[in-house]
Amino acid sequence: MPKPLLNNLKTFERFKNDKKTAIVTDVDGTLSEIAPTPGEAVLTPSMKEVLLELSEKFYMVAVVSGRPVEDVMRMIGIKGLLYVGNHGMEYMKNGLIHVEEDxxxxxxxxxxxxxxxxxxxxxxxxxxxxxxxxxxxxxxxxxxxxxxxxxxxxxxxxxxxxxxxxxxxxxxxxxxxxPPAGYDKGKILEKIITEHDISKLLYLGDDVTDADAFRKLNELKSQGKVDGESIIILSGEVPSKIKEDASHFLESVDDVQNFFKWLLD
Structure with a gap:
């Protein structure tokens, strides 16, 4: 089972002090509170500011969401981030949307x-x-x-x-x-790590779809291909089996922001 992250911050010193660290995160329930409808979900100005500062300090900040990539870009609105939508089937790079051919x-x-x-x-x-x-x-x-x-x-x-x-x-x-093309957050996470030659990575998510990324990160870590930690943001809606694949947990979006601020200190 995952450990309480805020009680184990020493584990994350190696990421905090390495500018080559990449941070990959979900949006809804992680960066923003879950809303009654997708259109009502928003990022607070303080969360946007923290994300901007993270992107300036670390090698990469990527946002991987089930939302359409244009929606993710519009919701966050920070230049320089890697935006991935529809669970990895499309991404925005240099202002252009790329859709996986298959x-x-x-x-x-x-x-x-x-x-x-x-x-x-x-x-x-x-x-x-x-x-x-x-x-x-x-x-x-x-x-x-x-x-x-x-x-x-x-x-x-x-x-x-x-x-x-x-x-x-x-x-x-x-x-x-x-589509049955086999795209999920685990597959896109591996692609990001490989294409950008990432050696250290933090992944944050809160949903069933993030479990694919947790498992892939565990697999790549065991193979010595990346040094990473997976962080689940808990809620009453998260099935217990998903928690087993994460290494650490946070209990709220506010905790996520506080953790990000700690990384910036």
Whole structure:
């Protein structure tokens, strides 16, 4: 199980004092508080300032999110960061959006699936919010009053013919439809480490999708390819099995900001 980070700061001295350290982080639930809807989530001015200072001190600050990359860029608004969206299927570099080629061929199928889901009566549970992210399609049920909403949605999706060649994934009060191209936060993390020749790395996240990155970092660390620590931000929505793959934990977004400030001292 992960250790309390703020009680084990000595472990992180080797990152704090090395300007070649890279910091890779999720957004929602990590840099910003979880909001009722994606559009309501914001970064505080103080968090933005800390991220800017981190980017000036360390080798790299990368933001890896399930949001579309343009949305991530707009939400954070700091030049010089590496922005990755849709769980690694797209990223922004030098002001240009790059989409992984093997995902593009699934766009027609994704559009067909999105139309079918939105038209399906059993998917239109009160409180459900649909979010078309281009390469992914998300169904948010955080605002649903019916406690069986998740079960109803999953049962409906698993029986849809239009989804048989696509992936159904889950996160915090969200179900996502994705191309079966094998992209996740673990794969993009490995790509970032390899392409940028990173030797020291901190990864922060709070959701099921971040577990892929935790596991990949553990794998690369055991192989001697990178020195890293994975940090999970706890909440009542985080399944216990995900915690097992992280090395340390923080208990809130405020704790994340305080940790970042410690790195800057």
């Amino acid at each position: 995902t593009k061929r699934y766009l027609p199928l994704m559009n067909e699936a999105a139309c079918k889901i939105k038209a399906e009566e059993s998917c239109n549970v009160e409180g459900v919010l649909f979010e078309d992210k281009g390469l992914c399609f998300s169904i948010h049920y955080r605002l649903c009053k019916d406690p069986s909403a998740r079960k109803i949605l999953l049962n409906t999706l698993k029986n849809m013919e239009e989804l048989k060649d696509l992936q159904i994934k889950e996160g915090r009060k969200i179900i996502e439809i994705r």
